[in-house]
Amino acid sequence: METSNILETHNLSKTPCRVDIIDTLLATEVALTEQQLKENLKFDYDRATIFRTLKTFSEKGIIHCVPVEGNEVYYAISKPNYKQTLSHAHFHCSTCGGVYCLNSISIAEPQLPDGFAAQGYELTINGCCRKCKE
Amino acid sequence: METSNILETHNLSKTPCRVDIIDTLLATEVALTEQQLKENLKFDYDRATIFRTLKTFSEKGIIHCVPVEGNEVYYAISKPNYKQTLSHAHFHCSTCGGVYCLNSISIAEPQLPDGFAAQGYELTINGCCRKCKE
């Protein structure tokens, strides 16, 4: 799906910042921190604008964020049914810091202690990614 | 293990702030945000002191932090062999926000794409906890 469709689907007007952010996230294989995102945008926008855009996109389910050890947050485009999917897995490379969405991974549901009911699973796998492996 | 032992084991001097923080984290069943931690300490300490103490404890493996959706970070006492354990699971209650360490859970290792090598697994299970279930 390309950028215009994504915005239309979610009833969002087509503004430069929104298009730029979605284009950038679509173009990158890995998830990006807000810093990395800014560096990759074609133009500069106000912090508040980017903040609000990311917030809107998160609420709409267009993107999702991945919190990683060290209190860093990465942003990635969501697959269309992301929000409906119970389990999400991400790979975090300890070497380059890259965060990959693992869309096709299924997470085995572990046995929980009595009284706990699971609604969703978020798995972060730390390790060494394809590019850093040599 | 009680507080004094923990500090001695890690070659850390026994200061009020350190003792207070470990006591507090040992006393609570759930992990705490920095805010919640501060509210539960017996005395007040400078922000920088708490920051440095948490950092020291994290490095030593005395505590670990759990990043949760919404960019919140929770701190919890680690079991003695925490750092050596490859897989960690935490339960995050969507209702009360409580974060529980699930020490006895084993995580099934999913199949990764070619070229990716896993070194550790962090699983966060979202749902409804024992206390909030009625």
Place this chain on the structure above:
DNA sequence: TATATATTTGCAACGTTGTTGCATTTGTGT
């Protein structure tokens, strides 16, 4: 195509958090 209106943006401001240097205070071994 011009216009009206609802949105979005940039700017400014403020609170919080992460982080560090430095002088003072404190813990601990002698």
Place this chain on the structure above:
DNA sequence: ACACAAATGCAACAACGTTGCAAATATATA
């Protein structure tokens, strides 16, 4: 009781999260 290494509090600064408001802009409508 003392000396020295270590920890603390204070101050300061950068980065981030967040909001109000006025100016600019996207889009539906005439």
